Amino acid sequence: MLRANVIGNVWSSRRVDGLPSGAFLEVQVVGTRTRLIAFDTLGSGPGEQVLITQGAPAAGWFGDVRPPIDALVIGSIDERLNSA
Template sequence: MLRATVKGNVWSTKRLKEIPSGAMLEVELDDGKSTRLVAFDVLGCGIGERVLISTGSVAAAWFPGKAPPLDALIIGSIDEPTRNGKNAGK
């Protein structure tokens, strides 16, 4: 599982029919390297929101039926991150 911050939307007017309803968002990982990737969002997250991301085949397997061609899925929104049991701020 990865932590990241939503940086923007990735608009795609044409996409595979196997991809379910949701949005594609550009996120920046909390890895200290400013790594960015595109993650699929079914929760309705917004720019600036901190999120948890599942990657790999687990992300695609979350959907019922045939797994869509996705490898990064936003699975949660971080309300208050903590470090060593204390609020770390946003």
């Protein structure tokens, strides 16, 4: 799982049949220069911090359909608590 900042939306006029409702977001992994395109069903937007899963768990979340998705937003970070 990765923590990332949403840095923008990716607009697409055409999509592969079978993709569920959602949006593509460009995210940057916190603490790195790594950027990914992640599929989002939560309605996240630029400036938000999110949790990302990749690979088989990302595609597997959709059940038997298995769309060609390699990165999926699985949570929105509201607050980061420091352990003391």
